[in-house]
Amino acid sequence: MSDSHAQSVAFVRDTVIPESPPPALETGVVKWMRSNLFSGWFNTLLTLAAIWFVFMVLSVVVPWFANGVWEASDIRQCREIMAGSGGGCFAVIADRWQQLLFGFKYPSEEYWRPTLAFVLLFIAIAPLLFSKMFPRWMLVLTALYPFVAYYLIWGGTILAPLVALLGFVAGYFAYARVVRRSFAGAAAAGVVVAVVVWTLGGYVSAAAPGFMAFEPVASREMGGFMLNLILGVVCVSLSLPLGILLALGRQSNLPVVKGICVVFIEFIRGVPLITLLFVANVVLAYFLPPGTNFDLIVRVIIMITMFASAYIAEVIRGGLAALPKGQYEGAESLGLDYAQSMRLIILPQALKISIPGIVNVAVGLFKDTTLVSIISMFDLVGMIRGPILASTDWNGVYWELLGLAALLFFVVCYGISQYSQWLERQLQTDHR
Missing domain, CATH: 1.10.3720.10 (MetI-like)
Structure with a gap:
């Protein structure tokens, strides 16, 4: 480059020009509304119709709740x-x-039992649904929950759910000992052992119906x-x-x-x-x-x-x-x-x-x-x-x-x- 041409260049920028802020219509809530609600005449028409529909629904639902009556002995x-206020x-x-x-x-005095069973449901099901957040040993709580819930909701002696649990445990151990030889034989052994335990345990439960028993509640009463x-x-x-x-x-x-x-x-x-x-x-x-x-x-x-x-x-x-x-x-x-x-x-x-x-x-x-x-x-x-x-x-x-x-x-x-x-x-x- 000649000296005369170099002297004709007054200034050469060596940094990037700062970005200008976007127009007000192309940023924030306005940008989102233009892109999602008013992007065309058809979408604009649908948006206006949806707003009108929501307004009509709220105009009925809000007074229904706001003027509602929560304390009364009968209708x-x-x-x-209410005196014609339109409340619920x-x-x-x-x-x-x-x-x-x-x-x-x-029984009203026993409402705490199903309530407790419902609360325990969240504790028992959490390790199963969110396995990465809980240690594996907590799955024992999940396995025990059905028997605890039955005892709380239906009541009766605690021996009934204990016998049921013991039958499943005994059947599993019988299955585990035979499964390496034959899967079908292991399944049959597990079922036989479980049935034997349940049969013998049934006589024990019948002999002591009042052992750690809640008030029994029949299914028809639920x-x-x-x-x-x-x-x-x-x-x-x-x-x-x-x-x-x-x-x-x-x-x-x-x-x-x-x-x-x-x-x-x-x-x-x-x-x-x-x-x-x-x-x-x-x-x-x-x-x-x-x-x-x-x-x-x-x-x-x-x-x-x-x-x-x-x-x-x-x-x-x-x-x-x-x-x-x-x-x-x-x-x-x-x-x-x-x-x-x-x-x-x-x-x-x-x-x-x-x-x-x-x-x-x-x-x-x-x-x-x-x-x-x-x-x-x-x-x-x-x-x-x-x-x-x-x-x-x-x-x-x-x-x-x-x-x-x-x-x-x-x-x-x-x-x-x-x-x-x-x-x-x-x-x-x-x-x-």
């Missing part, structure tokens, strides 16, 4: 206090909340939202392992096993749940010996579990079919037998794929527990339709009670849905 006094008669909830939660026959929770938790817990077995059985190479699983799944999926509940309530008694007392809740749990397990089996079968054939071949190349390959390689991947479908079945199952009101079991909906609305004190109060039922079911189902999404993110292995 007549409630209407006198929430006094029915304040007056009958115990029946809505526990039913109208459960109701309210407690009954929905019992059926939902128990049936979901039992239907998942049964559904896995049915899915594996349907893919079995043994014609007899495959045929039994196919017939079971297709028959259960082809029958409405309400029909199975009627079978549990009426028809099943005709196939039992005369004088046999088969608890109604147990019968309903069996039918709902069968119904849910058939659907879960198909969901899991879809997950198994989605796995590439190389996964099965890779398990064989490692020298793993069928049980090891399923437990270590195939099922973990298939269950991860099947999480949305399994959660969908679980949510639907929990909502379907309200169908037990058809067979005269007073769950939450049964309590609303039966004893509460049938009484002259609160006959005519609908929206307040049904709104409470919808809120309780929404909280549980939304919690299940959010956990499933969290679990999917935790198990995600691809980075996209």
